[in-house]
Amino acid sequence: MTGIVAQNALLVSLAVVVFGMVIIPLGVQRKRTGWIELGYAAVYTNFLLVSVAVVAMIYALVTHDFSISYVAQVGSRETPLFYTVISLWGALEGSILFWAWVLSLYASAAVWINRRRPGNLVPYAGATFMAISLFFAIMLVGPANPFLAVSPVPLDGPGPNPLLQNHILMAVHPPLLYLGYVGMSVPFAFAAGAMLSGEVTSDDWTHITRRWTLASWGFLSAAIIAGMWWSYEVLGWGGYWAWDPVENASFLPWLTATAYLHSVMVQQRRGMLRLWNLNLVVGTFVLTILGTFLTRSGILSSVHAFTTGPIGYYFLSFIVVVLVSTLALVWGNSERLRTTGQLDSAASRETVLLLNNLFLTAFMFTVLIGTLYPLVAEALRGVKVSVGRPFFDRMTLPMIVALLFLMGVGPALPWRSASRAEVRAKLLPPVAGALLFTAVALIAGARDVYAVLAFCFVGYSAVANLREYWNGMQRRRAAHGEGWGTALARGVGRRQYGGYIAHMGVLLVALGITASSTFRREREATLKPGETLTVAGQTVRLKEVWGRQEVQRSVIGATMEVMKNGAVVGVIEPRMNFYPTSDQPVPTPEVRSTIAGDLYVNLMAFEPQGKNATVKVIIEPLTPWIWFGGGVVVLGAIVSILPTVPPRRSEKVAFAAPPPPPPVVAVPRQAEA
Amino acid sequence: MTRRRWAIVAILILGGTFAWLLYGGLDKNVVFFLTPKELLAKGTASYEVPIRLGGQVKPSSVKWDAKTLDLRFVITDGSGEIAVSEKGAPPQMFRDGIGVVVEGRYGRDGIFQATNLMVKHSNEYRAPKPGQQPHEMYKTLIKGSTS
Numbered sequence: 001m002t003g004i005v006a007q008n009a010l011l012v013s014l015a016v017v018v019f020g021m022v023i024i025p026l027g028v029q030r031k032r033t034g035w036i037e038l039g040y041a042a043v044y045t046n047f048l049l050v051s052v053a054v055v056a057m058i059y060a061l062v063t064h065d066f067s068i069s070y071v072a073q074v075g076s077r078e079t080p081l082f083y084t085v086i087s088l089w090g091a092l093e094g095s096i097l098f099w100a101w102v103l104s105l106y107a108s109a110a111v112w113i114n115r116r117r118p119g120n121l122v123p124y125a126g127a128t129f130m131a132i133s134l135f136f137a138i139m140l141v142g143p144a145n146p147f148l149a150v151s152p153v154p155l156d157g158p159g160p161n162p163l164l165q166n167h168i169l170m171a172v173h174p175p176l177l178y179l180g181y182v183g184m185s186v187p188f189a190f191a192a193g194a195m196l197s198g199e200v201t202s203d204d205w206t207h208i209t210r211r212w213t214l215a216s217w218g219f220l221s222a223a224i225i226a227g228m229w230w231s232y233e234v235l236g237w238g239g240y241w242a243w244d245p246v247e248n249a250s251f252l253p254w255l256t257a258t259a260y261l262h263s264v265m266v267q268q269r270r271g272m273l274r275l276w277n278l279n280l281v282v283g284t285f286v287l288t289i290l291g292t293f294l295t296r297s298g299i300l301s302s303v304h305a306f307t308t309g310p311i312g313y314y315f316l317s318f319i320v321v322v323l324v325s326t327l328a329l330v331w332g333n334s335e336r337l338r339t340t341g342q343l344d345s346a347a348s349r350e351t352v353l354l355l356n357n358l359f360l361t362a363f364m365f366t367v368l369i370g371t372l373y374p375l376v377a378e379a380l381r382g383v384k385v386s387v388g389r390p391f392f393d394r395m396t397l398p399m400i401v402a403l404l405f406l407m408g409v410g411p412a413l414p415w416r417s418a419s420r421a422e423v424r425a426k427l428l429p430p431v432a433g434a435l436l437f438t439a440v441a442l443i444a445g446a447r448d449v450y451a452v453l454a455f456c457f458v459g460y461s462a463v464a465n466l467r468e469y470w471n472g473m474q475r476r477r478a479a480h481g482e483g484w485g486t487a488l489a490r491g492v493g494r495r496q497y498g499g500y501i502a503h504m505g506v507l508l509v510a511l512g513i514t515a516s517s518t519f520r521r522e523r524e525a526t527l528k529p530g531e532t533l534t535v536a537g538q539t540v541r542l543k544e545v546w547g548r549q550e551v552q553r554s555v556i557g558a559t560m561e562v563m564k565n566g567a568v569v570g571v572i573e574p575r576m577n578f579y580p581t582s583d584q585p586v587p588t589p590e591v592r593s594t595i596a597g598d599l600y601v602n603l604m605a606f607e608p609q610g611k612n613a614t615v616k617v618i619i620e621p622l623t624p625w626i627w628f629g630g631g632v633v634v635l636g637a638i639v640s641i642l643p644t645v646p647p648r649r650s651e652k653v654a655f656a657a658p659p660p661p662p663p664v665v666a667v668p669r670q671a672e673a
Numbered sequence: 674m675t676r677r678r679w680a681i682v683a684i685l686i687l688g689g690t691f692a693w694l695l696y697g698g699l700d701k702n703v704v705f706f707l708t709p710k711e712l713l714a715k716g717t718a719s720y721e722v723p724i725r726l727g728g729q730v731k732p733s734s735v736k737w738d739a740k741t742l743d744l745r746f747v748i749t750d751g752s753g754e755i756a757v758s759e760k761g762a763p764p765q766m767f768r769d770g771i772g773v774v775v776e777g778r779y780g781r782d783g784i785f786q787a788t789n790l791m792v793k794h795s796n797e798y799r800a801p802k803p804g805q806q807p808h809e810m811y812k813t814l815i816k817g818s819t820s
Contacts, residue, residue: 358687362691365691365695366695369695369699373699373703377703384705384706384707385704385705386704386706387699387702387704388704388723390701390702390723391698391699391701391702391703394698394702395694395695395698524762525742526739526740526742526762545814546814547811547814547815547816548816549808554808554815556807556814556815578806578807578808583766584764585765585766604761604762604765605762605763605764606814608810608811608813609813610814612739614739614742614762616762
């Protein structure tokens with residue numbers, strides 16, 4: 001019953017999507033606003049229909065309706081309710097359904113909010129949303145249909161992948177990732193709308209989509225950090241990033257989206273980079289589809305796994321269609337996309353932003369090629385190769401270090417051009433931060449060139465960004481006589497300060513990553529109860545090895561005492577979870593965090609009678625700062641999204657005599673040379 | 674127009690350098706995934722370069738010293754065999770006949786020094802065979818087990 005309702009909802013959704021995709025362009029061409037309104041109604045209706053399917057799926061999962069193929073595939077009567085609900089996105093078909101639902105939600109919200117805007121931009125954006133939805137609607141009634149009838153109905157199912165039901169972060173990471181991924185279709189749809197309607201010269205599409213892009217970028221950043229955290233907490237190797245293709249898939253669109261967030265400022269302020277920004281938006285969207293394709297088509301385990309099912313071909317065709325049609329659009333608009341501004345001086349913010357884009361794009365291509373190379377090598381030459389950490393480290397570390405430095409230079413430099421004195425006044429003081437961090441890193445024992453450089457530039461950019469924030473606050477206090485609190489709150493409401501906060505977050509993440517990978521110490525030992533192991537001054541003692549039967553799994557754990565100066569100060573219990581559907585246990589390390597770093601203990605092996613346990617103990621300084629830094633990045637995105645706090649009426653007078661506006665006429669170059 | 678031409682030249686130079694760097698990086702850092710047979714067929718070319726070696730653990734070849742964490746076993750693919758040595762604990766489910774992938778270098782002494790050992794991931798869930806269910810295997814540890 002549930003399956004029939006959902007299948008019909010998805011079939012109707014397919015029809016509605018096709019209708020919307022056709023009626024809107026027709027309405028625009030024949031100037032029938034009624035038809036466009038009908039098309040908007042199709043956008044909203046599609047959201048309702050896909051919602052019906054999602055609710056039906058959750059209902060089927062919760063009621064263990066194994067007559068539905070997806071439930072039979074991922075459900076199990078023993079799985080706790082919580083993990084049953086989140087297995088909605090645990091496998092291919094469910095995640096496609098979830099994708100389609102998030103897309104329909106974004107499309108409805110973006111169209112609804114902008115529906116009164118005159119011009120053809122919004123109608124064409126709506127039509128683009130429908131075109132993207134068409135792909136997912138076809139997938140859902142065709143090769144990725146999650147509601148197929150199963151006969152005979154099984155009594156029970158295998159349950160979700162053990163790795164996915166072992167930690168609560170799996171409830172957080174995928175929805176954030178999808179919100180970020182799918183959100184990138186909003187700037188894409190409006191960019192396509194701008195090109196289709198010929199409104200590409202007005203930059204309006206960048207203003208309309210500013211908050212959407214920032215929100216998606218914030219979700220994507222949070223998703224990447226949550227994914228790192230999950231891998232740290234579940235995989236048991238004490239690391240959080242392995243340049244694994246699945247990780248790279250989430251990182252690729254983040255790089256281009258980050259580049260876009262920076263270069264769009266150059267477009268809005270200086271009328272440059274119009275064509276470039278369109279390419280970044282299209283690229284980001286295609287990379288989100290590519291990411292879904294890589295993680296969901298099975299191509300990563302083997303090129304041959306991909307050719308056994310039709311899913312991969314659908315995705316590849318969709319990517320080709322998107323690329324060809326948008327390239328044709330960009331080509332058709334290229335005459336209109338002439339740059340109106342130009343670079344006035346090398347010492348300016350736009351130069352730094354150009355460099356930032358150069359590095360981020362090169363970074364993206366490096367990761368993309370490293371990720372795809374094994375697939376291409378296997379398909380073309382029949383050899384299985386892997387591109388691992390050495391390649392990525394060697395190629396990306398110089399770019400990462402350069403980007404860390406630019407993060408400090410960019411905010412400090414003014415638009416257009418800076419005088420030599422200005423450059424000196426802005427760029428010299430942060431050197432103190434660089435020296436301090438370098439000294440601390442060297443004293444702590446860092447010797448790797450890139451590690452020392454990373455510490456150095458983190459110190460530099462942290463001081464530079466904090467100074468900008470501080471100076472902005474001081475100016476507010478001087479100009480409006482505001483108190484500290486008001487100046488802080490008002491300052492926080494400014495878009496650019498959101499950017500500085502995000503910079504600080506990225507610097508914290510960089511600091512955490514550099515410190516935890518440089519100063520990481522680990523030891524592995526087999527202990528009998530009562531024996532101790534000491535790593536970097538931290539001692540743990542094995543108390544006992546125990547076992548327990550839980551509803552959906554068996555657990556073997558080692559109780560270990562954390563010692564300080566011979567006294568027990570805490571207990572840490574790494575475990576191994578055995579799920580009945582898997583022949584491999586899921587490692588469940590336990591982490592004890594302080595502000596200075598983590599004590600990470602993983603149970604590697606145990607003797608069946610519990611006479612001994614082999615444990616790995618890792619000391620990782622500053623790892624919690626990565627997660628905290630991720631939170632700061634998200635805060636920065638939120639601050640940038642929030643509207644600027646309007647000044648009170650009395651202060652508007654103060655604004656009547658504003659501080660001198662940024663010079664509109666370029667200062668002749670000789671003046672500053 | 675000259676400005677445009679300069680930009681094109683600059684982009685070409687930058688792109689070329691970048692492509693060259695990428696090619697060099699890939700050429701030096703690609704790790705081949707081989708079976709014991711393929712590794713042996715490569716002869717001396719396979720010594721001391723990073724390799725991922727995949728196969729099955731040869732039955733009754735596993736020797737593990739819990740005190741020194743010294744693990745030795747033989748990987749086989751049916752036609753070729755390679756002795757592997759690793760420092761560290763074997764994964765809990767490590768046993769005869771299981772599929773493994775090791776990362777490391779093949780030494781001139783004929784022993785593969787592994788730095789990383791992974792039990793082969795399978796995306797299809799196979800239930801453990803009867804007798805290999807944890808609550809049967811670790812009866813003495815798990816109290817109140819149901820079998």
